[in-house]
Amino acid sequence: MADARTTKVARGSRLSRAQRANLHGYLLSAPSYLAITLVILIPFCAVVVFAFADFRLIDIPQLNLGNIEWSLGNMRDALGSGAFWGALGTTVAYAVFTTIGVIGGGVIVALAMRKRFRGQNVVRALFLVPYVLPVIAGATIWRTMLNPQYGIINAFGMQVLGWEAPIAFLTTKSFDVAGVGIPLALIVVILFEIWKSAPFTFLFVTARLQNVPAELEDAAAIDGANARQRLTHIVLPQLRTVVMVLLLLRFIWSFQNFNDIYLLTQGAGGTEVMAVKVFKELTVRADVGSAAAYGLCMTAILIVFGILWALANRRKEAM
Amino acid sequence: MSTSVRRESGGVKALRASIIIITLVLSIGPVLYGIVLSVRPFAAVLNDPLNLFPAPSELDFSAYADALRSTADGGYGLGGFLVNSLILAVGTVLASILVSILGAYATARIRFSGRSVGNAIIVAVYMFPGVVLAVPLFVLLSRAGLTGTLVGLVVVYVALTVPVSLYMLRNYFIALPSSIEDAALIDGCSLMGVIWRIVLPIALPGIAATAMYMFMIAWNEYLYALLFLVQSRELWTAPLGIAQLTEFDTPVTILLAGSIVVTIPVVVLFIFAQRLLISGLASGAEK
Numbered sequence: 001m002a003d004a005r006t007t008k009v010a011r012g013s014r015l016s017r018a019q020r021a022n023l024h025g026y027l028l029s030a031p032s033y034l035a036i037t038l039v040i041l042i043p044f045c046a047v048v049v050f051a052f053a054d055f056r057l058i059d060i061p062q063l064n065l066g067n068i069e070w071s072l073g074n075m076r077d078a079l080g081s082g083a084f085w086g087a088l089g090t091t092v093a094y095a096v097f098t099t100i101g102v103i104g105g106g107v108i109v110a111l112a113m114r115k116r117f118r119g120q121n122v123v124r125a126l127f128l129v130p131y132v133l134p135v136i137a138g139a140t141i142w143r144t145m146l147n148p149q150y151g152i153i154n155a156f157g158m159q160v161l162g163w164e165a166p167i168a169f170l171t172t173k174s175f176d177v178a179g180v181g182i183p184l185a186l187i188v189v190i191l192f193e194i195w196k197s198a199p200f201t202f203l204f205v206t207a208r209l210q211n212v213p214a215e216l217e218d219a220a221a222i223d224g225a226n227a228r229q230r231l232t233h234i235v236l237p238q239l240r241t242v243v244m245v246l247l248l249l250r251f252i253w254s255f256q257n258f259n260d261i262y263l264l265t266q267g268a269g270g271t272e273v274m275a276v277k278v279f280k281e282l283t284v285r286a287d288v289g290s291a292a293a294y295g296l297c298m299t300a301i302l303i304v305f306g307i308l309w310a311l312a313n314r315r316k317e318a319m
Numbered sequence: 320m321s322t323s324v325r326r327e328s329g330g331v332k333a334l335r336a337s338i339i340i341i342t343l344v345l346s347i348g349p350v351l352y353g354i355v356l357s358v359r360p361f362a363a364v365l366n367d368p369l370n371l372f373p374a375p376s377e378l379d380f381s382a383y384a385d386a387l388r389s390t391a392d393g394g395y396g397l398g399g400f401l402v403n404s405l406i407l408a409v410g411t412v413l414a415s416i417l418v419s420i421l422g423a424y425a426t427a428r429i430r431f432s433g434r435s436v437g438n439a440i441i442v443a444v445y446m447f448p449g450v451v452l453a454v455p456l457f458v459l460l461s462r463a464g465l466t467g468t469l470v471g472l473v474v475v476y477v478a479l480t481v482p483v484s485l486y487m488l489r490n491y492f493i494a495l496p497s498s499i500e501d502a503a504l505i506d507g508c509s510l511m512g513v514i515w516r517i518v519l520p521i522a523l524p525g526i527a528a529t530a531m532y533m534f535m536i537a538w539n540e541y542l543y544a545l546l547f548l549v550q551s552r553e554l555w556t557a558p559l560g561i562a563q564l565t566e567f568d569t570p571v572t573i574l575l576a577g578s579i580v581v582t583i584p585v586v587v588l589f590i591f592a593q594r595l596l597i598s599g600l601a602s603g604a605e606k
Contacts, residue, residue: 025431
């Protein structure tokens with residue numbers, strides 16, 4: 001090892017500048033790529049193998065690339081089951097509504113906070129509390145607030161609003177409101193995610209708003225533009241780029257979210273999103289092939305979404 | 320002042336104020352609720368859930384002591400879980416930062432071939448769903464006999480945090496003026512010497528911010544901890560411990576006390592890192 005290094009250094013002195021730059025670049029980034037290859041790239045290849053191989057958990061020690069029986073069975077079972085499409089529908093609904101809520105909420109609050117006032121920095125720091133709070137703490141507090149026996153929401157509802165019975169917010173799949181069933185538990189996990197992640201968007205949008213030149217707005221005001229016109233024609237267009245980036249990131253994160261949903265409901269009450277489904281296929285049913293097939297489909301959908309987003313963005317920029 | 324040109328109607332002002340007040344209540348209300356409940360006796364919470372202003376005589380901090388004490392002493396063992404979480408998070412941060420400082424310096428400063436392909440791979444890797452990787456990691460780590468150890472989990476956490484850490488540090492490094500580094504290299508300083516003596520001290524605030532973010536990721540992580548550690552109770556992390564205790568009939572005051580305690584390291588880190596950030600900025604300005 002020491003020998004190899006000294007010869008490399010000795011040879012290094014005779015290398016051209018470009019060759020030396022390459023060597024240094026590779027040596028310095030090697031540990032990063034090693035970690036990513038070991039824990040992300042190789043395992044991802046393994047997911048592909050698992051998704052298309054026919055074997056059971058006990059066969060794994062004997063498994064090698066030579067004796068794999070390739071099969072479309074896992075994929076066929078996944079795509080042919082109602083559970084898959086149900087989980088996909090739940091995931092899409094969850095991702096779309098949290099993304100809208102998180103970005104919409106962040107933008108609205110950032111706009112409301114534009115004008116300076118005393119104590120603004122303190123208020124801004126307090127807005128970030130749900131984002132900084134560990135997920136387990138946030139989820140525990142919400143579970144407590146929504147508890148049917150001693151939760152403040154149900155206590156308030158029954159003692160003040162006159163509800164006849166407590167509502168099991170985290171386990172009710174469909175709740176009847178004036179004859180219409182609403183997906184109660186799903187709405188709760190969506191609201192939780194908006195509560196927890198909107199501060200992140202708020203922070204980004206605030207940073208962008210501080211760079212909107214004041215002269216533009218002043219000029220428009222002198223030309224007689226009212227507050228609404230200045231907002232829609234000057235301020236909001238400036239936010240387009242940051243909102244587009246947040247849209248992509250938030251959708252991807254919401255789409256693959258596991259922790260927040262599992263900690264609140266464990267997938268009960270119609271909140272079984274794809275990530276929870278993959279986890280349950282792996283642990284409850286011990287079906288590695290099925291879990292891999294679900295996971296691979298999930299990744300494929302994300303890749304397609306990413307490509308569509310990139311294309312849509314490129315077209316807009318060309319216009 | 321420019322604001323004199325832009326007048327606001329009373330309606331807009333009222334709208335602004337109400338948005339700010341509602342947001343404030345929504346952001347800190349639940350946390351205050353959690354704190355209040357954690358210092359009330361469980362029986363009092365059951366009897367009168369709406370009483371949010373407990374009398375001073377009613378204050379009861381025993382939930383904290385019970386939550387933290389080890390199970391051998393009749394507690395819920397959260398103190399031990401916190402130690403596990405701390406080992407895991409600190410280990411992850413140190414390893415991840417060390418690895419990504421080298422990698423980020425390479426991509427920020429050294430023009431080597433394949434650099435942009437490498438950057439693209441890292442961004443793409445960041446988008447992989449964690450639960451998808453859980454499937455093979457669960458299989459591979461159990462084959463390697465690394466489930467039920469904190470080491471296996473540190474390796475996984477490092478790989479999961481390195482892409483973000485690389486990306487953040489690279490941006491900090493690019494923003495630094497490279498002239499001092501070039502001068503040192505010409506004077507015969509080695510590449511590692513430049514990174515250690517010049518880049519690290521100047522980039523310290525950026526590194527602190529990145530480290531803080533990595534700590535929060537490792538501190539919050541739940542999925543892999545659940546997959547790899549659920550069988551070995553003595554190795555549970557704090558989030559895993561609280562989540563597992565929720566499954567049993569643990570009094571809610573204990574769970575809330577635990578949740579508040581889990582939040583403390585993050586708050587302390589924020590205060591500490593903020594000071595480091597400001598001192599870093601100040602020392603930069605003196606030069």
